[in-house]
Amino acid sequence: MSEGDSRRTAAARHTSDRHARGRRARASGRPDRIALWAVVLAIFSTVVAAGSAQAGTGGVAIPSPDRVANPSAEAFVAANATWYGPGFYGNRTACGKVLRRGTIGVAHRKLPCGTKVTFSYKGRTAVAPVIDRGPYRRGYMWDLTAATADRLGFAGSGRVLYAISSYR
Numbered sequence: 001m002s003e004g005d006s007r008r009t010a011a012a013r014h015t016s017d018r019h020a021r022g023r024r025a026r027a028s029g030r031p032d033r034i035a036l037w038a039v040v041l042a043i044f045s046t047v048v049a050a051g052s053a054q055a056g057t058g059g060v061a062i063p064s065p066d067r068v069a070n071p072s073a074e075a076f077v078a079a080n081a082t083w084y085g086p087g088f089y090g091n092r093t094a095c096g097k098v099l100r101r102g103t104i105g106v107a108h109r110k111l112p113c114g115t116k117v118t119f120s121y122k123g124r125t126a127v128a129p130v131i132d133r134g135p136y137r138r139g140y141m142w143d144l145t146a147a148t149a150d151r152l153g154f155a156g157s158g159r160v161l162y163a164i165s166s167y168r
Contacts, residue, residue, distance in 0.1 A: 075163045076120055082135055082157035085146030093132035099145065105131030107143035114168030119144070120161040121152040127165060 084107070088099050095113035097103065106117060106128045115130045119142075128148045135143040142162065144154060154160065 076118075076161035077163070078159050078161055079141040080139055080157065081119075081142035081144055081154070081160045082137060082140050083144040083146055083149035083154060084134070085149075095131045097131045099132075102147050103131070103145050104128050104147050104151070105145045106148060107132035107134035108141070109133060109135075111164070112168050116165040117142075118163045118165045119148070119152055120163075121154050121158075124152050126151040 085099070085101070089101060091099055093099055093105070093107075097105070099105075104126070106119075108115075108117075108130050111117075111130045113130055116127055117130065118125060118127050126148055128144070131145075132143065135141075140157070142160065144152070144160075149155065152160070
């Protein structure tokens with residue numbers, strides 16, 4: 001082989017190696033990027049779908065409006081409740097209302113302030129707005145103000161029936 005042939009052969013080998021490396025790099029890089037974007041898109045769409053399902057409710061799943069517009073015996077759900085009041089009179093609630101002896105209202109951890117809730121206890125009913133956050137006692141869903149508890153004839157703690165009447 002002559003010297004010119006060996007130079008051409010070396011140059012051809014160098015050129016073909018460079019092109020082959022570029023193809024390999026691009027071929028292996030693209031699927032990784034595509035897979036990464038697919039994963040990012042899947043996570044994003046899952047988060048958006050989950051967020052929009054309970055948007056504006058503080059993360060609380062809300063029953064369908066036709067079920068709560070006219071609370072009937074089937075619409076009521078049982079939950080543990082307690083009451084509060086005397087030690088908190090004169091203080092502002094989480095929703096900005098001053099708690100007084102005759103204040104009708106309830107505390108719930110996540111429902112928006114102003115949401116109307118109908119309670120039933122031993123045949124008596126009362127409608128009360130959410131005015132505060134709580135209860136902070138584990139296993140309880142509602143904190144009734146003393147006035148709301150009096151209207152229901154509720155003392156201490158126990159199970160009440162409730163139906164969400166309207167959302168704010």
